[in-house]
Amino acid sequence: xxxxxxxxxxxxxRKDEPETVDETNLERAAAALxxxxxxxxxxxxxxxxxHHHASEHGVSTTEGTHEAVGVTDIHGAMKRLNDxxxxxxxxxxxxxVPVHPFSLAWRDADGTLHLPAxxxxxxxxxxxxxxxxxxxxxxxxxGATILSGDELVVSLAGSLDADRVGLCxxxxxxxxxxxxxxxxxxxxxxxADYLGGSEATDVTGGMAAKVRELLALDxxxxxxxxxxxxxxxxxxxxxxxxx
Ligand SMILES: Nc1ncnc2c1ncn2[C@@H]1O[C@H](COP(=O)(O)OP(=O)(O)OP(=O)(O)O)[C@@H](O)[C@H]1O
Ligand SMILES: C=C(C)CCOP(=O)(O)O
Numbered sequence: 413x414x415x416x417x418x419x420x421x422x423x424x425x426r427k428d429e430p431e432t433v434d435e436t437n438l439e440r441a442a443a444a445l446x447x448x449x450x451x452x453x454x455x456x457x458x459x460x461x462x463h464h465h466a467s468e469h470g471v472s473t474t475e476g477t478h479e480a481v482g483v484t485d486i487h488g489a490m491k492r493l494n495d496x497x498x499x500x501x502x503x504x505x506x507x508x509v510p511v512h513p514f515s516l517a518w519r520d521a522d523g524t525l526h527l528p529a530x531x532x533x534x535x536x537x538x539x540x541x542x543x544x545x546x547x548x549x550x551x552x553x554x555g556a557t558i559l560s561g562d563e564l565v566v567s568l569a570g571s572l573d574a575d576r577v578g579l580c581x582x583x584x585x586x587x588x589x590x591x592x593x594x595x596x597x598x599x600x601x602x603x604a605d606y607l608g609g610s611e612a613t614d615v616t617g618g619m620a621a622k623v624r625e626l627l628a629l630d631x632x633x634x635x636x637x638x639x640x641x642x643x644x645x646x647x648x649x650x651x652x653x654x655x
Contacts, residue, residue, distance in 0.1 A: 414451040414536070415576045415645075416569045418561050421459025421546070422582035423638060424497060430464050431489060433496045437638060441580065442504035444641045449576075451536045453568055454501070454508065457561040458546045461493040462486055466548075466558050473563075474523070476554030483556045486548045487514050494545045501543065509535060511544045513559055519551040525563060529571035536572075544568070566625045569633075577633035578644045579622060584637045585651030586619060597654045600624055626654040 419441055426432040445452070458466070466472065469482035477483065494510050501508035517527040535542045546561040562579070569577045585593035588606050597603050600623060607620035619635075626633040636644055636651030643650040 413449055413576070414453070414572050414574045415449045415578070416453045416455065416565050416572065416574045417445075417578045417644075418565045418580065419454060419456045419497070420579065420581035421457030421461070421463070421493075421561070423459075423580055424456055425459030425461060425493065427460050427463075430460050431492065432460055433493065435500075438497065438500045439504070440638055441641060442500045442506060444638075444645060445501060445506050445541075446504040447642075448506070448541075448645050449647075452541050453532060453536070453572065453574075454497070454541060454543045455561045455564045455568070456493065456497050456543065456545050458490060459493070461489040462546055462558070465489045471548065471556070471558055473558050473560065474554075476551050476557045478555035483514075483548050486558070487512070490545050490547050494543060497545075498543050501541065507540050508543045509540045511535075511542045513544055513547040513564060514549060514556075517547075517549050517559060519549055519554075519557060519559075521552040523551070523557075525549070525559065525567055527564070527567045527571070529568060532568065533572060560621070562622050562625055565633075566629055569629055569631055574631050576644075576647075577626070577629060577631050578641075579626070579633065579635045580638060580641050580644075581635060582637060583619075583635070584640065585635050586623060586654075594652050597623060597627070597652060600627055623654060629655075631655075
């Protein structure tokens with residue numbers, strides 16, 4: 413059983429305070445993962461680390477930069493957050509190890525992501541929990557663009573043939589216009605009217621982009637908040653199921 417889990421930047425950081433880890437949430441998530449499932453890959457988002465630097469440098473998933481300093485500003489912030497996430501997981505007893513996508517992945521001129529997953533598979537086979545993060549990535553013809561954690565989740569879920577995919581965010585699921593969790597989404601059109609971007613500085617698109625990408629996956633995906641994390645890890649359907 414292989415599980416790919418994203419801890420949203422809105423969960424592990426305080427999105428309105430630059431480069432601030434939400435220690436309480438991170439510890440809660442780490443404690444839940446300590447009793448986690450077999451093969452587990454963790455991906456975390458940018459929150460108040462990556463997104464501020466990305467917008468300062470005018471970089472998004474499509475707007476690139478050729479400035480090396482822009483790349484290292486964004487990547488450096490994400491490495492600092494990754495250090496904090498890996499350390500918290502290790503303190504909770506999870507055999508977490510860092511994986512930095514900038515050194516591994518690239519986009520071709522069409523924007524298609526190429527992410528070799530053999531090293532991640534080998535880490536799983538050796539009993540580690542690889543922890544990847546949203547990052548900058550070299551992009552043919554555009555310098556470097558942003559790679560969201562959501563895109564990493566979709567790519568890894570496909571190449572690792574994941575059985576379960578979870579996105580832990582700051583909302584209990586995808587919400588309808590009355591704020592009620594939509595239990596299941598099978599077609600983008602059914603929820604398109606409810607879906608917006610993110611309320612915080614977020615260069616990768618909030619909930620609409622997530623739902624679109626998760627619908628393209630073979631494995632069913634779930635969107636839930638920290639209260640739903642333990643249930644998800646136990647195998648329950650929590651929040652919104654997207655398939
Ligand atoms: N219909 C909707 N239901 C739920 N959330 C929605 C909806 N439309 C827009 N959103 C926004 O999507 C946000 C979650 O996406 P966001 O990308 O901010 O989270 P994240 O993945 O946890 O963070 P990060 O991108 O930093 O990793 C919610 O906080 C909410 O503001
Ligand atoms: C902004 C950066 C560097 C990462 C974005 O990842 P996300 O928060 O998962 O969308």
